Amino acid sequence: xxxxxxxxxxxxxxxxxxxxxxxxxxxxxxxxxxxxxxxxxxxxxxxxxxxxxxxxxxxxxxxxxxxxxxxxxxxxxxxxxxxxxxxxxxxxxxxxxxxxxxxxxxxxxxxxxxxxxxxxxxxxxxxxxxxxxxxxxxxxxxxxxxxxxxxxxxxxxxxxxxxxxxxxxxxxxxxxxxxxxxxxxxxxxxxxxxxxxxxxxxxxxxxxxxxxxxxxxxxxxxxxxxxxxxxxxxxxxxxxxxxxxxxxxxxxxxxxxxxxxxxxxxxxxxxxxxxxxxxxxxxxxxxxxxxxxxxxxxxxxxxxxxxxxxxxxxxxxxxxxxxxxxxxxxxxxxxxxxxxxxxxxxxxxxxxxxxxxxxxxxxxxxxxxxxxxxxxxxxxxxxxxxxxxxxxxxxxxxxxxxxxxxxxxxxxxxxxxxxxxxxxxxxxxxxxxxxxxxxxxxxxxxxxxxxxxxxxxxxxxxxxxxxxxxxxxxxxxxxxxxxxxxxxxxxxxxxxxxxxxxxxxxxxxxxxxxxxxxxxxxxxxxxxxxxxxxxxxxxxxxxxxxxxxxxxxxxxxxxxxxxxxxxxxxxxxxxxxxxxxxxxxxxxxxxxxxxxxxxxxxxxxxxxxxxxxxxxxxxxxxxxxxxxxxxxxxxxxxxxxxxxxxxxxxxxxxxxxxxxxxxxxxxxxx
Numbered sequence: 213x214x215x216x217x218x219x220x221x222x223x224x225x226x227x228x229x230x231x232x233x234x235x236x237x238x239x240x241x242x243x244x245x246x247x248x249x250x251x252x253x254x255x256x257x258x259x260x261x262x263x264x265x266x267x268x269x270x271x272x273x274x275x276x277x278x279x280x281x282x283x284x285x286x287x288x289x290x291x292x293x294x295x296x297x298x299x300x301x302x303x304x305x306x307x308x309x310x311x312x313x314x315x316x317x318x319x320x321x322x323x324x325x326x327x328x329x330x331x332x333x334x335x336x337x338x339x340x341x342x343x344x345x346x347x348x349x350x351x352x353x354x355x356x357x358x359x360x361x362x363x364x365x366x367x368x369x370x371x372x373x374x375x376x377x378x379x380x381x382x383x384x385x386x387x388x389x390x391x392x393x394x395x396x397x398x399x400x401x402x403x404x405x406x407x408x409x410x411x412x413x414x415x416x417x418x419x420x421x422x423x424x425x426x427x428x429x430x431x432x433x434x435x436x437x438x439x440x441x442x443x444x445x446x447x448x449x450x451x452x453x454x455x456x457x458x459x460x461x462x463x464x465x466x467x468x469x470x471x472x473x474x475x476x477x478x479x480x481x482x483x484x485x486x487x488x489x490x491x492x493x494x495x496x497x498x499x500x501x502x503x504x505x506x507x508x509x510x511x512x513x514x515x516x517x518x519x520x521x522x523x524x525x526x527x528x529x530x531x532x533x534x535x536x537x538x539x540x541x542x543x544x545x546x547x548x549x550x551x552x553x554x555x556x557x558x559x560x561x562x563x564x565x566x567x568x569x570x571x572x573x574x575x576x577x578x579x580x581x582x583x584x585x586x587x588x589x590x591x592x593x594x595x596x597x598x599x600x601x602x603x604x605x606x607x608x609x610x611x612x613x614x615x616x617x618x619x620x621x622x623x624x625x626x627x628x629x630x631x632x633x634x635x636x637x638x639x640x641x642x643x644x645x646x647x648x649x650x651x652x653x654x655x656x657x658x659x660x661x662x663x664x665x666x667x668x669x670x671x672x673x674x675x676x677x678x679x680x681x682x683x684x685x686x687x688x689x690x691x692x693x694x695x696x697x698x699x700x701x702x703x704x705x706x707x708x709x710x711x712x713x714x715x716x717x718x719x720x721x722x723x724x725x726x727x728x729x730x731x732x733x734x735x736x737x738x739x740x741x742x743x744x745x746x747x748x749x750x751x752x753x754x755x756x757x758x759x760x761x762x763x764x765x766x767x768x769x770x771x772x773x774x775x776x777x778x779x780x781x782x783x784x785x786x787x788x789x790x791x792x793x794x795x796x797x798x799x800x801x802x803x804x805x806x807x808x809x810x811x812x813x814x815x816x817x818x819x820x821x822x823x824x825x826x827x828x829x830x831x832x833x834x835x836x837x838x839x840x841x842x843x844x845x846x847x848x849x850x851x852x853x854x855x856x857x858x859x860x861x862x863x864x865x866x867x868x869x870x871x872x873x874x875x876x877x878x879x880x881x882x
Contacts, residue, residue, distance in 0.1 A: 215265070222259055222266045229256055254298070284349075284357035284414075290383065291434040293334060293350040294510055296493065296517040305468050305494075308516045312496065315505060315513060323466045325444035325497040326474060327431055328459050329517050331488040332389030333409050335363060336434055340381050342373045349413065353510065361418040363388075364824065368428035370455045378454050381437040386430035386456070388413060391486045394425040399543075401634065405488055419767045423733045427487070430456040432495075444497050464497055471518070479520045483584065491519040524583040524593060527551040529576055532563065532607055536615045536646035538654050539730045540637035544569060544609070546580070546592060553584040561590045565633045566609040566622075573597075575604050613637035616644035640730065641782040642682060649675055651728040655683045659734060660726035661715040665708040673697075683726075684791045686712060717797045720747055727789065731775040739767045742833065747798040751790060754780050766815075766829065766841040808881060809837030813846055817860045818853030820874050828874070835881060843869065851877050 229252055260266050299305050313320065334350040347363035348356040363369055366388065390398070390405040390412075402408035412424035430451045432444070441447045445464050452458050461478070465471055475492055482489050496502055496514040505513040531547040544563040551558060561582045563569050574580065574592055579599040584590040611620055618639040622631040642648040653671050656663040663686070674680040677697075679689060691709065694700050718726075725737035732740070743765050744750045753761065759777050762768055779785055814832050816825055816839070828851070829839045840847055843863045850864040850871045864871055872880075 218259075218263060219266065222256070222263075225252065225256055225259070226271070228252065284359065286351075286355050287346065287348045287358050288355050289336065289348070289351075289353070289434065292353050292507075293336060293356070293385065293434065294353055294507060294512060296515055297511045298491075299516050299518045300521075302468070302472050305471060305516070305518065308494075309468055312505065312513065316501065320501070322501055323464050323497050324471060325448070325462070325495045326465055326471065327448075327462050327493045327495070328478070328485075328489045329491040329493045329519075330387045330389050330429060330459075331406050331490045332387040333406070333413055334385065335359070335388050335413070335428070336383050336385045337363065337369065338381075338383045338435075339373065339378070342378055344369070344371050357414070359413055361825075362413050362415060362421040363428075365418055365422040366426045366428050368457050373454050375454050377450070379437055381435070383434040383436070384430050384451070384456065385432050385434055386428050389427050389429070389487050390425060391427060392488065393486065398424070401541075417767075417769075419735065423735050428457065429459055431458070431493075439499070441499055443499060444495050444502075447499075475518050475520075482520060489520070491517050493517050523553055524581050525551045525553045526579060526581050526596070529574070529578050529580055529592075532569075532574075532576055534610055534614045536613060536637055536644065536650070538647060538650035538728055540613075540640055540644070540647055542566075542610070542613070542620060542635045542637065546574070546582075548580070548582065551582070553582060553590055558582070558584065558590050561592050563592060566635050567633045569607055569609065573606070575600070575607050577601060577604060609635065613639065613644060613646075615646035618644065639782075640778050641785045642788060643782065643784055648681070652680060652683055652686075654728040655726045656686070656715075657726075660722060661718060663708075663715045664711045665704065666711070682788055682791075684788060684795060687716065687795045716795065717799070719799050720744065720750065723747070723792075723796070723798050724750070727779075727785075729775055729779045731772050736768060736772055739765050743838075746800040747793055751793060754786055754789060764840045764842060764844070764846060766839040768841075807834065807836030809835040812837045812880075813840050813848045814838070814851055814877070815840045815843060815847055815849070815860075816851045816853070818856035820851075820853040823874070828877070831881065832877075843867065849877070 232249055232252065256271065260271060297308075299308060312322075336348050336350075336356070337344055338346045338348075344360070344364070346358060347360040347369075349359055350356055364371060388409050390409050392405065395402075395405040395408060398408045402411060408424065409426060412421050412426060415421045431448070433447065441450070445462070448458050448462055463474075465474060471492075471494055478492060494516055496505065502512070502514045507513065527548045527550075529546045529548055533545045533547055535543045535545055537543060544565070546561040546563055548559055548561055561580075563574060568574075572592065572595060574595055577600075579596040581593045581596070582590040583593045612618065613620055616637065616639050618637050620635045621638050622633075622635050624631050637644050637647060639647065642651060649672060652675075653668050654660060656666045656671065666686070671680060674689075677693070679693065680686060689708075689712070691705050694708075695702070695705055720741040721734070721738045724732065724740050725734050740750075740762070743762065744753070753759065757777075757780070759773055759780075762773060762776070809832055814829075814837055816828055820828055832839055843850060843860050845867060847864070847867070847869050850860065850869050852861065852871060852873060861871065
């Protein structure tokens with residue numbers, strides 16, 4: 213290839229790499245999987261190594277992540293958060309160790325600290341005087357986004373350390389991730405657990421982040437004042453002692469051969485883990501040697517990521533089935549000829565959404581490569597177009613719901629100014645059979661009414677037998693029929709009866725959540741139940757369509773209001789809630805009735821000293837006050853911290869709202 217042609221080819225590949233970097237880090241919507249990304253990166257690096265004139269400032273060798281978003285405050289890392297070089301085979305590992313020995317001294321002896329590489333989002337936590345001061349995303353490695361309040365919602369992250377051995381100042385680094393089982397409830401909105409974690413951390417409202425079951429595992433430090441640690445393995449033990457979660461598979465190994473053997477063993481069991489991993493990280497265990505080895509422009513010399521091979525196989529798509537979820541999301545699933553992928557025989561492969569099918573031009577009868585890369589079911593990587601029949605037809609995604617025949621729609625996202633990738637059934641209630649079945653499964657689930665003995669398969673069986681068609685049918689089951697069914701005896705019927713009877717008594721929060729209204733999760737259900745106080749007020753709002761009265765509930769936004777309006781515009785949904793009220797005992801919300809802030813409303817602006825916004829709101833509510841999200845005529849007090857929003861303060865002055873400090877609020881609370 214001539215020089216000019218080579219440059220054009222390289223620039224085209226580099227442009228593609230930059231695009232995928234943006235989609236992966238900035239948009240949280242990768243268009244290719246990790247294996248394809250790594251392949252593209254390696255291809256560029258190989259070209260640069262062979263042809264020096266191809267070096268570019270956007271080279272994978274010089275860039276990390278993506279430029280932090282303008283929507284967040286920026287923060288310069290005191291120690292850069294660099295990416296790791298990759299190893300794919302034994303030869304790569306030998307070269308890695310050879311470079312270390314050449315850089316140091318061939319007689320140096322050392323071992324390796326080994327850690328699983330969780331497929332999540334890197335974050336750094338800076339602690340001063342044993343308290344979490346600031347939390348930051350990796351960003352481009354030099355500058356990250358300040359996401360402190362979002363990180364504080366993660367239960368695994370200690371806000372304060374009591375251990376006396378904890379350093380006066382330290383920046384602890386780790387990985388944010390979502391477990392596979394928790395991702396099942398989010399798969400309608402995100403392509404994979406990593407995307408869900410990334411999207412959750414980049415919410416402007418921490419209350420939205422709090423709804424996602426995020427986890428944190430700590431693995432190293434960036435800056436540390438007066439470092440007294442000699443080994444990485446020693447530091448990991450101290451992390452656990454201080455209250456951080458560390459990976460139970462961390463270990464130390466002595467040689468490249470041991471690393472390779474452990475990699476093979478671990479790779480064979482990785483799908484059994486409760487989270488996604490895409491490799492192992494090997495670090496020179498001796499921290500003094502780490503300091504001597506230092507860094508290249510974008511990676512440490514003393515660490516490397518040994519990636520797992522993509523477990524894939526070729527098979528034929530027999531059909532494309534459209535599944536309808538509880539929220540109406542249409543998810544395409546490829547029915548394939550059974551094939552062994554990574555030791556498991558599979559016959560289904562997810563196609564994610566309509567856009568994915570269009571982008572990869574996936575059709576029925578295509579020969580495709582499918583990969584099992586930690587997902588619950590495999591996904592289609594690519595189509596072998598050389599084996600495609602001349603009579604092949606483009607797959608047309610249904611514009612009508614395959615379950616009820618209603619129109620399907622893609623919603624417009626005002627924030628991203630784009631249409632959602634997911635197409636949904638416009639029937640947002642029990643009028644659609646598939647949605648109804650999924651909603652009933654949600655109704656009896658653990659976080660809702662928790663009816664033991666009435667699992668998902670039982671619900672589907674009872675549906676086919678016309679025993680259950682609506683949630684209220686559960687409380688009027690014909691147990692004489694059930695006794696005669698295969699697998700049901702007197703004991704199992706008795707247990708089911710008792711579980712249903714127990715479920716009749718529930719809280720208003722659980723009841724609202726159990727109905728399965730889109731965008732109304734457990735936290736939003738609590739906000740609504742706190743506002744209504746009792747089921748009668750809830751029913752009144754529904755019947756009179758007075759949803760705009762909820763606009764001032766702090767944490768309930770336009771998205772939730774529209775979802776409530778849409779759901780209860782269907783009279784069938786109104787009837788279901790009314791009938792459930794008649795057969796259930798829904799307890800009133802237990803709030804303090806006569807606290808010192810009774811009949812007073814509060815709003816907060818600016819950073820509060822010594823107390824989180826969430827705790828301040830909780831204090832107000834515990835003392836019978838209410839918190840609002842907007843400055844208006846119904847607001848009694850605007851509580852200001854440091855750097856309050858000028859617009860809110862000016863509006864409060866215009867309306868004659870009392871503007872007070874946190875100290876003033878404390879006086880009101882005695």
